[in-house]
Amino acid sequence: xxxxxxxxxxxxxSLTEGVGTQTARELLSRFGLPENIFxxxxxxxxxxxxxKLALALxxxxxxxxxxQIEKSLAWVEQPGNRILTFAHxxxxxxxxxxxxxxxxxxxxxxxxxxxxLSVAIVGSRNATQQGIQNAERFAQTLSNAGLTVVSGLALxxxxxxxxxxxxxxxxxGSTVAITGTGLDLVYPAKHRQLAHRIAAEGCLLSEYPLAxxxxxxxxxxxxxxxSGLSQGVLVVEAALQSGSxxxxxxxxxxxxxxFAIPGSIxxxxxxxxxxxxxxxxxxxESAQDILEELRWQTPSAISEPKAPAxxxxxxxxxxxxxxxxxxxxxxxxxxxxxLPMMSIQASLLELEMQGHVxxxxxxxxxxxx
Numbered sequence: 001x002x003x004x005x006x007x008x009x010x011x012x013x014s015l016t017e018g019v020g021t022q023t024a025r026e027l028l029s030r031f032g033l034p035e036n037i038f039x040x041x042x043x044x045x046x047x048x049x050x051x052k053l054a055l056a057l058x059x060x061x062x063x064x065x066x067x068q069i070e071k072s073l074a075w076v077e078q079p080g081n082r083i084l085t086f087a088h089x090x091x092x093x094x095x096x097x098x099x100x101x102x103x104x105x106x107x108x109x110x111x112x113x114x115x116x117l118s119v120a121i122v123g124s125r126n127a128t129q130q131g132i133q134n135a136e137r138f139a140q141t142l143s144n145a146g147l148t149v150v151s152g153l154a155l156x157x158x159x160x161x162x163x164x165x166x167x168x169x170x171x172x173g174s175t176v177a178i179t180g181t182g183l184d185l186v187y188p189a190k191h192r193q194l195a196h197r198i199a200a201e202g203c204l205l206s207e208y209p210l211a212x213x214x215x216x217x218x219x220x221x222x223x224x225x226x227s228g229l230s231q232g233v234l235v236v237e238a239a240l241q242s243g244s245x246x247x248x249x250x251x252x253x254x255x256x257x258x259f260a261i262p263g264s265i266x267x268x269x270x271x272x273x274x275x276x277x278x279x280x281x282x283x284x285e286s287a288q289d290i291l292e293e294l295r296w297q298t299p300s301a302i303s304e305p306k307a308p309a310x311x312x313x314x315x316x317x318x319x320x321x322x323x324x325x326x327x328x329x330x331x332x333x334x335x336x337x338x339l340p341m342m343s344i345q346a347s348l349l350e351l352e353m354q355g356h357v358x359x360x361x362x363x364x365x366x367x368x369x
Contacts, residue, residue, distance in 0.1 A: 004073060009034035010085040011069045012061050014104040015209060018053040021100040027057075028086065028103070071210055072106075075184065080199060082107045090114070092205075098228040098254050102207035106183045109203035113176055118148040119290060120226045120251075122244040123157025123236035124269050129358045130368045131237035131269065132160045134261055138234060139164030141287035143173030145296060150230050152222065153177040153191055153198075157236045157244075162194060166201055175202040178226050180219040182212040205229075223247040224254075231294060232257035234284065238272030245272050248281065257293060259284045264326050264366070312354070315339055316347040320356055320367065327364040 013019055013034040019027070030048055031037045037045070037057060045054035056062075061069070076083050084091045084105050092114040095101040107114070119142050121135055139149045139161040149165035151158040158177075165175035177198050181187045183206050186195045198204055207225065208218060223246050227233050233251040235258070238244040248258050258281040263270025277283050284290055312320070322336040333344055348365060351357040357365050 006033070006035070006087075007076070007083060007085070008069050008073065009038065010087070010104050011072050011083070012065055013037065013057075014102070015065050015068055016053070016056055016061075018050070018056070021102055023049060023053075024103045025100075033087065068209060068211075075106075075210055080108055081183075082111055084111070092229055094118070094229050094231075095225065098224065100224070101228070102225070104207070106206045106208075106210070107203060108183050108205075109199045110174065110201075111203065113148045113174055113203045114205070114229065116148045116173075117146075117294070117296065118150045118176065118230040119294075120150040120230035120233040120247065121157065121161035121236060122151060122223075122226065122233065122247050123238055124242060124244065125154050125156040125158075126269075127156035127160070127237050128267070128269060128366075129355070130263075130366070131157055133355075133368065135160035135236045136164035136167070138236070138287045138290075139175070140168045142290065143168035143175070145173065145287070145291055147173050147291075147296065148202075149173065149175045150226055151175070151177060152219070152226055153179055153187075153195060153204075154219075155188060155191075159191060159194060161236075162198060162202075166197060170201070176229065177202070177204050178222055178229065179204060179206045180208065180222040181214050182206060182208050182210040184210045185213065187214040219243065220246050224250040227251035227256055228254055230256060232259060232290060234259040234261070234290060235273055235276060235281070236261050237263065237267075237269040238276075239268050240271050240275065242272045245276070248276055257282065259290055259293070261285070266327050267366075312356075313347065313350060315343050316350045316356075319344060319347045320351060323357060323365065323367045325367050327360055327366045329364055333365070 013024060027037050031040055042054050042058040045057050075081055084107055086103050090111050121139055135157045143149050143165040149161055151161040162175045175198060183204055186192045220243055227247050227250040233248055233256060235244050235248055251258050260273040260276040260281040262273060262283055318337055322333060356369055357367050359365055
């Protein structure tokens with residue numbers, strides 16, 4: 001049997017309605033390779049699957065499945081595209097250790113990254129500027145240390161993590177994006193350029209067939225692969241109902257480490273992280289905390305990137321000292337500093353432009369560094 005025929009059988013198995021990850025694993029353990037499943041016959045198959053599914057597997061594939069197989073085989077002929085199965089030596093070894101690995105994954109880019117030590121960075125889609133900066137800096141440091149940064153290509157923290165990893169020294173780490181759509185689509189559409197860069201410098205991976213659109217239910221399920229591919233998961237910012245907590249729970253179930261960055265007690269986006277910490281996640285303040293916990297030996301002495309020092313006016317420095325790290329109103333700043341309101345407004349603008357503070361809803365300000 002040719003490689004193409006063998007891959008076609010794997011694709012057919014994964015594309016057959018009713019064959020999920022657990023059913024696929026059971027059938028493969030009973031019959032071996034997919035070709036043996038399809039040649040086993042209805043009588044043998046119905047001992048392990050419902051009658052309708054036994055008929056589908058024992059008969060010829062539908063026209064829809066044939067068309068999808070042809071499309072996938074054409075896609076894999078394009079440079080950088082691969083489809084990996086359980087039988088392939090390049091299938092991500094970390095995924096084989098989770099309870100429900102997909103029998104087939106679609107990959108675009110540097111496949112070798114799937115076998116390297118990885119750390120996932122996830123968090124809110126509606127991240128604060130501080131959260132974005134934390135995700136970028138942690139990702140850059142971890143990537144420079146030789147780790148691969150894994151995330152989900154979503155808005156907010158995910159995108160910042162990918163961008164931070166890509167800004168690291170090319171000779172060290174990189175990034176893997178695990179998507180909730182087919183790899184011939186990009187979601188969200190505004191990340192098309194980022195996805196193309198990841199495909200060129202890192203790796204894109206999906207368990208979903210080509211042309212699979214953005215379906216809400218697929219993204220929480222995708223999260224188990226983000227944690228499964230990684231040795232640890234860092235949650236940067238997360239509300240109590242955040243999808244990032246699903247990733248963290250998956251990590252715990254899979255025996256992975258969970259890390260969380262604490263935040264202000266007044267921030268809704270810190271509450272998910274604080275809950276994780278109360279439940280046993282490791283509180284981290286720097287990427288070095290993660291490297292030490294994983295006992296990772298960096299390829300060279302790596303220091304975390306720091307924002308360039310900016311010269312502030314005397315009033316701006318005074319205001320920054322008085323602000324603290326919790327949200328504060330302009331009136332409170334006036335009480336603390338006794339500065340004229342005009343000077344406070346000018347200093348806040350200066351601090352905001354230099355990335356020292358951000359304005360929140362309700363006219364509150366929060367210190368970022």
